[in-house]
Each structure stands twice: as structure tokens, then as C-alpha cells.
Amino acid sequence: MALIPDPVYTVTYTFQDETGSKATTQAYIRQGIVIDDVIARANALAAALRNVSNAQLTGYTISRGWTEDAPAGAGGGSRVERKGRTIWLADTYKTRIDIPSIATGQVLPDGALNRNSVQFLALRAVLLTDFVGDFTDSRGVSLDALAAAYESYTRTTPKRQPTRKLA
Amino acid sequence: MWRLRVWFRDISGTVSYTGAWLRSPNETAIFAFVEALRSLSDAQITHVDVLRRFPYDSQVPSGRDRGISVLVHRATDNTNNTNTELDAFPMWVPEADSGLARDLWGHSVLVRDYASRAGYNIDNPTPGDGEPVSLDNEYPDDTDDYYLIAVRRNFWHRLLRDARAYNTLAMTLPDRQARRVRLDIRDLFLGVPMREVLERLDRIIELLENGGNANTDEIRRLLLQIIAALGSS
Numbered sequence: 001m002a003l004i005p006d007p008v009y010t011v012t013y014t015f016q017d018e019t020g021s022k023a024t025t026q027a028y029i030r031q032g033i034v035i036d037d038v039i040a041r042a043n044a045l046a047a048a049l050r051n052v053s054n055a056q057l058t059g060y061t062i063s064r065g066w067t068e069d070a071p072a073g074a075g076g077g078s079r080v081e082r083k084g085r086t087i088w089l090a091d092t093y094k095t096r097i098d099i100p101s102i103a104t105g106q107v108l109p110d111g112a113l114n115r116n117s118v119q120f121l122a123l124r125a126v127l128l129t130d131f132v133g134d135f136t137d138s139r140g141v142s143l144d145a146l147a148a149a150y151e152s153y154t155r156t157t158p159k160r161q162p163t164r165k166l167a
Numbered sequence: 168m169w170r171l172r173v174w175f176r177d178i179s180g181t182v183s184y185t186g187a188w189l190r191s192p193n194e195t196a197i198f199a200f201v202e203a204l205r206s207l208s209d210a211q212i213t214h215v216d217v218l219r220r221f222p223y224d225s226q227v228p229s230g231r232d233r234g235i236s237v238l239v240h241r242a243t244d245n246t247n248n249t250n251t252e253l254d255a256f257p258m259w260v261p262e263a264d265s266g267l268a269r270d271l272w273g274h275s276v277l278v279r280d281y282a283s284r285a286g287y288n289i290d291n292p293t294p295g296d297g298e299p300v301s302l303d304n305e306y307p308d309d310t311d312d313y314y315l316i317a318v319r320r321n322f323w324h325r326l327l328r329d330a331r332a333y334n335t336l337a338m339t340l341p342d343r344q345a346r347r348v349r350l351d352i353r354d355l356f357l358g359v360p361m362r363e364v365l366e367r368l369d370r371i372i373e374l375l376e377n378g379g380n381a382n383t384d385e386i387r388r389l390l391l392q393i394i395a396a397l398g399s400s
Contacts, residue, residue: 003198003215007286015261018207023261030282038244041280042221055262063218068211071176075209080175080183084207100175101210123203127187131196134361136188140168 002093003066007031015055023055028087031064038062074101081155084113087148088127090137094147097127102151113149120149173201183210192217239296240392242283 008028015023027045029038042062050057084102088095106113106120114120127135127143135143169189175184187200197217203211281289 006280028282053262059222061220065216067214071211074178074211078177078209098185101177101208103209119206126199126203133358134196
């Protein structure tokens, strides 16, 4: 059971023509080079594409993925709609990280998450102390404290419902 | 900021993800975060991705109806440098005609660390060695480093219009051959690589010539018009 990296970074370029129609094209950059070099290559190809295409290049997205090679299998009774909702502070601003199908053993009788469990303390350490500066809110401000942690439920969108819906 | 997403699937098969923001795609931090989540959730983690959007200041749309060019590079073995062709990398360039897209091929940045989706090198094309081939030049063959296909919207519409006419002609053929012709025409509607379109048109000619009941001279003349139009696109 391990996360296997995709062999490439995927760069998706987006275009828009004067009618408002949008189009995308993708390029791939091999793994094994530092991220600044990946950005430099994506930027260089963007400049080339901008010269080639008559449409407006509105931007590009760089993505990288890993796939679990041997998933252990979901636990019995697991439901991703049952979230462990954690709220973190980044210089007084709040950012949320939900944990799908929070393990029932992590939920206290009053609905709060057990903040002193080994598992929760490990998550807290990753976000706040082990990798200082890496984890941020959407503005790029580092996370610095835990504000709340409780069980919550959300609805599932139709696209993500299981394929077998009938008994 | 980089957006990290960790994807889960529960026992019912329902999928969900959770996200976090990262200053950089630090693999060690990502794996530590995933492991922490793994011990907190009883759903299974299926995959992880991290992405970042780089927008440009100018968002003013421009250009229309120039068509789409498809650059197809061959991708080769990058482990023992045998130059063995293992994959192909097609790249669609919107609003670009074949002449402009050909310039991309000569751009030096294209040959550095770019790969096919499976991760094979596309760093072998050398300007002047294996002249780029487009349909206004000749058919691509195995010796070309890459080939270029220009699909013009107007021409594609014309091709579909003509395909409707050939569908009518197919009704004059014996059932089995007519079915084959209709299948080929269906593929034209679905959109197949242009090289295959040409090969299929050749086969249509062959079928019609062997059909016996159709006016093959007329059909052949019409189909050759299509091929001539393809060559001039």
C-alpha cells in the first residue's frame, strides 16, 4: 500500500477566443526536476503557444498526482458524508479541512472530535509544527492554531453518488 | 498557492475529497498529511493530487474560426536511450493554422523535459531532420519525428455535409458492403484522426469499385474531391 506518483506533471493551458468559446490543451513535463524548473518550462511553452495561437491564452494549471497502488479497502459502515470538520486559524482568518468518514472512535459523545487522540495529535503536528510554513490558508498565510474540531454531515452531489442506487 | 486534494471512497462507493492549501508541493509534507488522514478516516484513500493555477493578467478574448492544429510527436524510450518509439504525444492547439503550429515545432523549449502522458521523452525531433509533415505535404510515415494535422472547422463541416451525401449513395450498394460504408461514415461523424479518415475514404473507394451496382466513376470522382480538399487544408 503506497502512493505511486504519476510519471509526469500535467500542464493544462486554457484559451478563449473572441466569441467567448474556451478551449484547453495539455502538455506533460517529466518528473524528477524541481518545481521551479517545471514552472519555468510551463511558462516557456506558454509563451510559444501564445505566439502560435490566435486565441487569448488566459492561464495554465500545473498538476501532479499519486495513486494508491493497493487500497486497503473502506471500513464497514464508512460514509464520506460524515465529516470530521476541523477549523484552523491563519493569523485570525479561518480555513477548513474536512476529514471524510471520520472514524467513529475519534468522535466524543458530545459531537466534538477527540483532540487528544494519538491520531488527531499527529494531524495537528503535521499542520502546525512539523512542516512550519508549508500548510497555509488560501491567501498563503501559515496555519498557526486549531479553532474547532467536530463531527458534521454534508450532502453528496449526484455526480459522486455510488453507481448502484437500487437495492 | 497549491491546492492539495486527497480523494476518498467509502464502503458504498461514494467518492469525496478533502483539500488543504500548500505554499509549495513539498512531497514529504503531502505524504505526512495523507498518513495523518489515513489514520483518522475509515474510508479508503484512492489518490492524491496537487495543482496550481497560473492566470495571466490579460483576459481579453481574441481570434475566431482559424481552426485547430494537432501536433503529434513521437515519444521514445528514455531509460536506455535506444530511440525506440514507445508512445505518441498529441497536442491540440486552438486557433492555430498549420503554418503557425509548425513554428512551435522549431521552438527550442519544446524539446526540454517534455514528455508524453506515459512519461516517455519527446526530445528527439531535430529541425531539418525529418521535415514536419502535414496533409498539404504528404502522408506521415514511420520515419518522421512528428507530424502535423490541421483541422479547419469550415472544412470539417464540409466533410460532414459530403458524408451525408455518401450515406445516400451507400443505399445503392448490396447490404453487407453498404453497412461497411455506413460504419465508415459514422466514424467520420464521430471524428477520427485525419489520417484514418483518408484511409477509410480509400477503403470506401475500394468497396464501391467492387460493389458492381454503383456508378463507381462518379463516386470515385466525389471521393477524390474530398481527398484533394484534405490535401489543401
